[in-house]
Amino acid sequence: MKTFCILSAFALVGTCATTKYTTKIQNLKDSITIVDSTLVVKYSNTITAKELSKALYIISSDTFEGRKTGEKGQKLATQFLKDYYIKEEIASPFGDSIYYQTIPESFFSNNIKASENVLAYIEGSEKPNELIIISAHLDHLGIENTGEIFNGADDNGSGTTAIMEIAQAFQQAKKDGHGPKRSILFLHLTAEEIGTQGSLYYTQNPIFPLENTIANLNIDMIGRVDNIHKEDKNYIYLIGSDRLSKELHYLSEKVNNTYFNIDLDYRFNAENDENHYYSRSDHYNFALHGIPVIFYFNGEHADYHKTTDTPEKIDYLLLQNRTRLIFATAWQLANQPNRLVVDTKNQLLLN
Numbered sequence: 552m553k554t555f556c557i558l559s560a561f562a563l564v565g566t567c568a569t570t571k572y573t574t575k576i577q578n579l580k581d582s583i584t585i586v587d588s589t590l591v592v593k594y595s596n597t598i599t600a601k602e603l604s605k606a607l608y609i610i611s612s613d614t615f616e617g618r619k620t621g622e623k624g625q626k627l628a629t630q631f632l633k634d635y636y637i638k639e640e641i642a643s644p645f646g647d648s649i650y651y652q653t654i655p656e657s658f659f660s661n662n663i664k665a666s667e668n669v670l671a672y673i674e675g676s677e678k679p680n681e682l683i684i685i686s687a688h689l690d691h692l693g694i695e696n697t698g699e700i701f702n703g704a705d706d707n708g709s710g711t712t713a714i715m716e717i718a719q720a721f722q723q724a725k726k727d728g729h730g731p732k733r734s735i736l737f738l739h740l741t742a743e744e745i746g747t748q749g750s751l752y753y754t755q756n757p758i759f760p761l762e763n764t765i766a767n768l769n770i771d772m773i774g775r776v777d778n779i780h781k782e783d784k785n786y787i788y789l790i791g792s793d794r795l796s797k798e799l800h801y802l803s804e805k806v807n808n809t810y811f812n813i814d815l816d817y818r819f820n821a822e823n824d825e826n827h828y829y830s831r832s833d834h835y836n837f838a839l840h841g842i843p844v845i846f847y848f849n850g851e852h853a854d855y856h857k858t859t860d861t862p863e864k865i866d867y868l869l870l871q872n873r874t875r876l877i878f879a880t881a882w883q884l885a886n887q888p889n890r891l892v893v894d895t896k897n898q899l900l901l902n
């Protein structure tokens with residue numbers, strides 16, 4: 552399943568062009584040079600199961616009442632994130648201690664109250680105008696009619712804590728004199744569960760120009776194992792990586808092959824996939840603006856969107872390794888010499 556997209560691209564060009572096409576793929580792969588490998592290993596090792604677990608037990612605790620958009624629990628969650636970034640001395644792009652992008656009630660329907668995206672930011676040292684966005688939604692489903700709380704540990708406490716740890720690793724590197732060359736925005740989105748409204752609002756009201764946003768790595772559920780992978784859990788689904796930039800796809804693979812060897816499963820990236828995951832989480836609003844995206848996802852499981860999605864069911868070592876992969880991919884995007892090439896129409900390989 553791993554080669555699905557490459558195979559479908561082969562089908563497009565026909566057999567006579569196959570050699571040329573494979574040469575182009577090889578040339579593209581060869582053109583990607585892994586940067587700063589010693590530093591990447593050093594700082595990815597600061598991302599640990601223990602710290603992820605500590606934060607995830609908090610964010611998915613009953614105190615946060617299922618983090619329903621606009622409600623008290625969601626506000627507590629955004630406050631928790633803001634306090635974290637202040638403590639970690641990671642700035643907000645707004646300056647001072649304003650970490651919120653407030654979305655007014657008028658933006659929503661169905662009596663949803665005003666809500667907030669949370670933004671933290673590390674400015675690039677050499678190309679500050681070029682931006683990588685690492686995103687995950689912070690909201691969830693609130694409280695069940697029975698009074699039971701939707702803790703949303705995997706959905707999406709896992710992505711939320713992954714960003715916290717990735718931000719901390721980049722900040723530690725910066726303190727040591729190894730800050731990213733391009734800027735990085737850590738974007739905790741609200742209102743995903745009611746139709747990716749937080750990312751829609753951000754892309755309609757971007758804090759940094761979308762034309763300078765070179766990639767979006769979006770994380771939504773990376774702490775569990777689905778039925779397909781019960782026997783070998785060292786996997787993650789990647790969706791979207793080759794749609795708008797072939798370079799992103801091969802860069803992501805090269806980073807993984809260099810450091811982690813996680814099974815990158817592309818089955819849900821198939822254009823005709825009936826689940827339509829490509830359009831179902833926040834990255835899609837960035838893709839609609841031509842920004843290359845990767846969506847990281849563990850697939851659905853028995854506790855998906857149930858009150859039983861609780862923190863003791865998370866595999867923290869797995870969460871750690873997947874988070875490290877995303878960190879290392881972001882590091883490569885932020886620090887490699889060239890800006891990621893967008894080839895929406897597959898120009899890199901077909902011309």
Ligand SMILES: [Zn+2]
Nearest residue numbers: 706707771772
């Ligand atoms: Zn989700």
